[in-house]
Amino acid sequence: MSTFMQFITTGLRLGSVYALIALGYTMVYGIIKLINFAHGDFIMVGGYTLFFTIPAFMKLGLPGWAAVFIAIIVCAVVGMLVELLAYRPVRKRGNNLTSLITAIAMSFILENLAQAIPAIGPDPRVPYMLFNNDIKIGSFSISVATLITIVVSAIIMIGLYQFTQKTKIGRAMRCVSEDKQAAVLMGINVNKVIIITFAIGAGLAAVAALMYIAQYPKVTTTMGATLGIYAFVSAVLGGIGSLPGAMLGGIIIGIVQSGTSTYISSSMADTFVYLILIVVLMVKPAGILGKNIGEKV
Amino acid sequence: MLNIKDLCVSYGAISALKGISLTVNDGELVTLIGANGAGKTTTLHTISGLLKASSGTIMLDDIDLQKTPAHKIIEYGMAQVPEGRHVFAQMTVLENLYMGAYSISDKKKIEDNIEWVFHHFPRLKERSKQLAGTLSGGEQQMLATGRAIMTNPKIVLMDEPSMGLSPLLVSEIFSIIKELQKSGITILLVEQNAKMALSIADRAYVLENGKISMSGNASELLNDERVKKAYLGA
Numbered sequence: 169m170s171t172f173m174q175f176i177t178t179g180l181r182l183g184s185v186y187a188l189i190a191l192g193y194t195m196v197y198g199i200i201k202l203i204n205f206a207h208g209d210f211i212m213v214g215g216y217t218l219f220f221t222i223p224a225f226m227k228l229g230l231p232g233w234a235a236v237f238i239a240i241i242v243c244a245v246v247g248m249l250v251e252l253l254a255y256r257p258v259r260k261r262g263n264n265l266t267s268l269i270t271a272i273a274m275s276f277i278l279e280n281l282a283q284a285i286p287a288i289g290p291d292p293r294v295p296y297m298l299f300n301n302d303i304k305i306g307s308f309s310i311s312v313a314t315l316i317t318i319v320v321s322a323i324i325m326i327g328l329y330q331f332t333q334k335t336k337i338g339r340a341m342r343c344v345s346e347d348k349q350a351a352v353l354m355g356i357n358v359n360k361v362i363i364i365t366f367a368i369g370a371g372l373a374a375v376a377a378l379m380y381i382a383q384y385p386k387v388t389t390t391m392g393a394t395l396g397i398y399a400f401v402s403a404v405l406g407g408i409g410s411l412p413g414a415m416l417g418g419i420i421i422g423i424v425q426s427g428t429s430t431y432i433s434s435s436m437a438d439t440f441v442y443l444i445l446i447v448v449l450m451v452k453p454a455g456i457l458g459k460n461i462g463e464k465v
Numbered sequence: 466m467l468n469i470k471d472l473c474v475s476y477g478a479i480s481a482l483k484g485i486s487l488t489v490n491d492g493e494l495v496t497l498i499g500a501n502g503a504g505k506t507t508t509l510h511t512i513s514g515l516l517k518a519s520s521g522t523i524m525l526d527d528i529d530l531q532k533t534p535a536h537k538i539i540e541y542g543m544a545q546v547p548e549g550r551h552v553f554a555q556m557t558v559l560e561n562l563y564m565g566a567y568s569i570s571d572k573k574k575i576e577d578n579i580e581w582v583f584h585h586f587p588r589l590k591e592r593s594k595q596l597a598g599t600l601s602g603g604e605q606q607m608l609a610t611g612r613a614i615m616t617n618p619k620i621v622l623m624d625e626p627s628m629g630l631s632p633l634l635v636s637e638i639f640s641i642i643k644e645l646q647k648s649g650i651t652i653l654l655v656e657q658n659a660k661m662a663l664s665i666a667d668r669a670y671v672l673e674n675g676k677i678s679m680s681g682n683a684s685e686l687l688n689d690e691r692v693k694k695a696y697l698g699a
Contacts, residue, residue, distance in 0.1 A: 336567070343553055343564055349515060350551035354612075355539040355568035459555075 173308050175430040176423070181314045181383065183422020184321035188376040189399030190406070190414035191328065192369030198345040198409040199365050200259065202267045206250055206274035208396015210370040213246050213278070214239045214377030215387040216288055219295040232298050239374035247370025248363050250274055256359065275393075282389040292388040295381050313382040324375065325415050328368075332411060341365060345409070398425075398441070405445055407458025416456060420444070466491045466620055466651050467512070467543075472521035474504075474511050481507040483675040484521065489620065489653050494646045496654040496662040496683065498696060499672035505655045506548055508672070509624050512653075513545050514538055525620070539568050542619035546626060548655075550609040554598030558589055561597050561608055565615030575615070582611035585641060603634035610641065620651040627658045639665050659696035663687040671696075 189211060196204045221235035258270045283289035299313040332338035343351040344361045351358055380395065381387060398421055406417025421441055428437040448456060467489040474482040482504050489495045499505050510516040512523055514535030523530040528541050544565075553561050562582060566575045583590035586607045592600065597608055606626055613621050623642065627635040635658065643665050646652050656662035663669055666683040671692065679686065686692050 339556075339560065339564060340567065342556065346553050346555055347551050350547060350553065352515065352535045353513065353539065353545050353547060353551075354564045355536050355616075356564075357534075357536045 170308055171430060175426050177310055177314050177318070178430075179423035179426030180419065181317045181379075181422070182425055183402075183419035184317050185376050185379050185395070185418075186399045186402045186421050187325065187415045187418025188321055188372050188379070189395060190402040190418045191325070191411060192372050193400050193403040194406075194408050194411060194414040195341075195365050195369050197403070199341060199362055200255075200267075201264060202255065202259075202271060203400070204255075204369075205268075205271040205396070206278055207369065207373065208392035208394075208399065209275050209278040209282075210243050210247055210373035210392065211377045211380065211395055212282060212387070212389060212392040213370075214243045214374035215295070215381055215391055216282065216293070217242045217374070218378055218381060219293045219387050222296045222298070226296070232296060233378065236375060236378045239377060240371040243370040243374035243377075244367040246278075247366040247373075250278075251363055251366040256362075275396075279389050279393070289389045292386050295385050295387055297385050298378075298382045300382075313379075317379040317382070320375070321379070324372065325411075328372075329411055337361070337364060401441065401445055404455055405448055407452075407455025410455070410457045410459070413455055413457035420456075466493075466526060467653065468522075468524040469508075469512070470522045470524075472508070472511065472523065473519045474507055474516055475519055480519075481675055482511070482518075485670075485672070485675070485677050487670050487677065487680070489651055492646070492649065492651055493667045494642070494652045494654065494665060496656055496666035496669045497672055498656050498659040498662055498669060500657070500696070503672040504675045505657075505672055506624055507675075509545070509548075509622050509653075509655055512622060513543070539616055539618070542616075543622065544613040544616055544618035544620075545622040546606075546609045546613045546624060548624035548628065550602075550605045552597040552600070552605050552608050552612070554596065556597055557594055558597055558600070558608055559593040561612050562589075562615055565612035569616055574617075578615050578617065582614060585614075585644065586611050602629050603631075603638070606630065606634075606638055607641070610638075610645075614645065614650065618650065620653065621645065623652060623654045625656060626654070627656060627661060635661060659692065660687070663692075 192207045193204060196202055217239040218235055221238045222232040225235045226232050254270050254274050255267060258266055299316055302309045302311050303315065332341055340356045340361050343354060343356060344358050348358055399418065402417035402421045403414045405420060406413030424440050424444055425437045428440045469485065469487050471484045471486055472482055473480065473484050485508065497505055497508065507516065511518050512530060514530065514533065518531060525541055525543055530538060553564060562579055566578060569575060588604060589607055589611055592604065597605065600608060626638050626642065630638065639661050642652060642654065654662055654666060663683045663686055669680065669683045669686045670677050671679040679692065
């Protein structure tokens with residue numbers, strides 16, 4: 169029983185982190201049909217920001233986790249700059265393929281910059297451990313980090329969904345995602361909506377970075393690459409462009425990884441993740457919650 | 466109200482509009498008719514800022530529309546019902562109407578306008594919670610029209626509202642257009658269905674290969690031999 173609970177909580181925790189990152193992929197994809205390969209690297213930016221700011225916060229007598237707000241701002245600014253300096257000019261002149269290659273280029277540029285700047289890379293850094301105590305309920309124990317990750321992610325996801333459904337800017341995002349031309353006619357400033365989307369997506373990556381380093385206290389310049397791929401797979405599995413899909417996809421990937429590691433072998437985890445991805449895409453090519461709505465003419 | 470002078474637009478090397486001029490006065494219902502590829506939609510897209518002109522001017526009263534970002538135009542009182550409706554299929558009817566009012570922040574005014582739209586289009590009220598993508602073509606056209614008048618515009622541009630609709634629905638839509646004009650909205654109606662358009666419009670322009678080939682009173686054009694031959698199938 170306790171093994172089972174451990175597998176579920178580990179899966180949910182991993183899955184929550186993937187889901188937070190997947191939201192960034194899916195939001196940007198939904199709005200400009202671009203797979204933002206640099207999105208994973210926003211986690212790295214968040215990770216390093218936390219590495220530097222957590223000790224600074226604690227020196228000032230503030231709680232270490234509050235440094236995440238600085239990381240959110242730094243990531244949002246980086247996200248907006250990437251859109252403003254690279255994606256927007258390329259999108260104006262090129263096509264989807266040129267945008268895609270720009271995203272891959274941006275990912276390498278961010279990783280490489282981090283390696284080259286002496287204050288940051290190239291060696292891994294070990295950040296301060298946060299939330300490293302356990303809560304025991306009977307024979308079952310759960311780490312505070314796990315609990316916080318699951319709860320905070322759930323709150324953020326529900327909040328984000330409500331934001332897109334109920335607020336003016338959230339509705340504008342859905343409009344831009346569905347029909348840019350009509351959105352312009354409504355008076356929506358499309359470029360503004362796109363840049364806000366990047367800021368939100370990157371900000372979520374900063375939160376994910378905090379959750380991740382609370383569990384695996386190591387920050388490297390390439391940490392975004394692996395995490396990013398799992399999150400991207402989550403987004404595709406759930407149905408890219410769909411917010412609930414990204415959440416569901418993240419949780420599924422997390423549970424599958426944790427389940428495989430617990431009951432089979434941790435070296436088999438990736439095999440199962442990608443196996444499930446392929447099977448789901450064979451049955452539902454648009455992803456679990458993805459929709460293919462025909463347009464009425 | 467709307468004044469276009471010597472407008473030229475080209476897609477790369479192909480010139481779609483070769484210097485057209487047209488005027489829509491306050492309160493008028495003016496139609497721009499022409500065959501496929503004559504440049505009707507190009508004209509509308511250039512007015513609404515989705516396309517850039519290579520030369521010429523577009524003035525909405527004293528505002529130079531070419532210097533206005535596309536998303537700002539609605540704030541100056543010009544709304545558009547695009548060709549093919551372009552309703553937000555995955556949003557409800559009510560949400561679509563809210564999006565039409567995106568540029569206004571007065572909540573009371575928005576609610577009043579929703580009532581006003583529902584008064585004109587009772588069918589939209591019945592379906593207000595339904596996703597727009599599940600509506601029929603005629604209902605989507607009503608929604609696109611309702612969405613466009615959510616800002617109380619001075620002028621509405623309508624692009625092919627009759628497209629793909631049954632004759633019965635076409636006459637329903639056209640009587641609504643006439644009604645909107647009566648309520649004080651100036652309308653520029655772009656249509657392939659020349660007969661219907663000419664029968665409700667005050668004045669008309671005929672667009673041919675990117676040029677205005679004829680213009681005048683709609684009723685006169687309706688009886689013009691050349692128009693009859695080319696557009697009315699007589």
